[in-house]
Amino acid sequence: MDTQTILEKEKQFLWPVHIHYYQQPLPLAHGDGMYLYDVEGNRYLDFFGGILTVSVGHCHPKVTEAIQQQVRTLVHTSTLYPHENHVKLAEKLAEITPGRLQKSYFWNSGTEANEAAVLLAREATGCQDVIALRHGYSGRSALATTLTAQSTWRVGGAQVLGIHHALNPYCYRCPLKSSYPQCGVACAEDVEQVIRTVTTGRIAAFLAEPIQGVGGFITPPPEYFGIVVETVRKYGGLFICDEVQTGFGRTGKFWFGIQHWGVEPDIMTMAKGIANGTPLGATIAIPEVADKLKGLMISTFGGNPVSCAAALATIAVMEEENLPQHVEQMGTILRHGLENIKEKYSVIGDVRGKGLMQGIEMVRDRQTKEPAVREIAHLFEATRQRGLLIGKGGLYGNVVRITPPLVVSQHEIEYALEILDHAFAEVQETL
Ligand SMILES: Cc1ncc(COP(=O)(O)O)c(C=O)c1O
Incomplete structure (x- = not known):
């Protein structure tokens, strides 16, 4: 089935309270390691891990x-x-x-x-x-x-x-x-x-x-x-x-x-x-x-x-694969990269978490800490366009959740950080 058919059938046969990310929801077709593929064949680097569920990568052999x-x-x-x-x-x-x-x-x-x-x-x-x-x-x-x-x-x-x-x-x-x-x-x-x-x-x-x-x-x-x-x-x-x-x-x-x-x-x-x-x-x-x-x-x-x-x-x-140790190492690299991005963009109020469970709280103003709700929606579109999937949470829905499968490599983290950097730059311009 193509995207359109799936979304039409969903409207007809599923409860409308199904929440999805993105303006145009993303029907997935298959997964392999760190990557997910939509029904149109587009590939995404998965930095949400099925809501922190896919520990060792999609369809691990x-x-x-x-x-x-x-x-x-x-x-x-x-x-x-x-x-x-x-x-x-x-x-x-x-x-x-x-x-x-x-x-x-x-x-x-x-x-x-x-x-x-x-x-x-x-x-x-x-x-x-x-x-x-x-x-x-x-x-x-x-x-x-x-x-x-x-x-x-x-x-x-x-x-x-x-x-x-x-x-x-x-x-x-x-x-x-x-x-x-x-x-x-x-x-x-x-x-x-x-x-x-x-x-x-x-x-x-x-x-x-x-x-x-x-x-x-x-x-x-x-x-x-x-x-x-x-x-x-x-x-x-x-x-x-x-x-x-x-x-x-x-x-x-x-x-x-x-x-x-x-x-x-x-x-x-x-x-x-x-x-x-x-x-x-x-x-x-x-x-x-x-x-x-x-x-x-x-x-x-x-x-x-x-x-x-x-x-x-x-x-x-x-x-x-000694994953708890690997996560500690990869988490340090990820956190360091996110802190650097925070230095560049005032729309980031806080970076927190441990290991491969890192959150970025987005605010419209660092003084008032007004939750950046419209801006996080923009960030989601900007990262999706560049082939990166992320998650969100928080009482106000303004916290980005970064949680790749635990097998993520340094190279994949660096690539994701590059995408996040570009996406935040795009969002920052709208403030
Ligand atoms: C901390 C915590 N506890 C419990 C649950 C509920 O788990 P489930 O969705 O598998 O019922 C969740 C789900 O997100 C959770 O994050």
């Missing part, structure tokens, strides 16, 4: 081979029957996750992984109250939309009781109008204020992303999680770390984002990068917490043999 082999053997079991891939993957996650995280349950998405994490924390502690952070994103179920704290993603009205939001460590737009490090990370104290004022004084959990992804790559200062997690434990709560975006080497050096803050979660959720694009979510917990959940639990598709095979192959490639 080893992942494809593992999927094909499993599809020929057994496609479906449900969680009613044990399967070799299922236990192998759980064992591998216990090995690569920090601290004492050990026992997993598998699902199909990050939303379900977060649902299960909150359920587990509530059952394990006997408390209902959960603290999440403003600007966070947790998924699309009723509970996950309630945990989410961005008005744009709360369509339908949030309705799950017992969820409360604390201030987030958004240094560029500090909610306390202070600045780091003079602030003494005062925002971290808000978690205690919330616990003491709007809960019974005992909580089930604190749930947070190490770097807020959809929120626009908001990166907490080094002390943040140490302070908050100590508070959370003081009030009987568990720390649920949402690694859906930050997991599997994305932030460089480590397997998981939270390791940069030296804090050990009690429960961790994952999805996206775990299986290179095959649907899979996981909730892993320390044994004494996992063991507290009683009653019936099932997932028809959760942890199916094909997705688990894809995850095992993806993690094997990451280990063979």
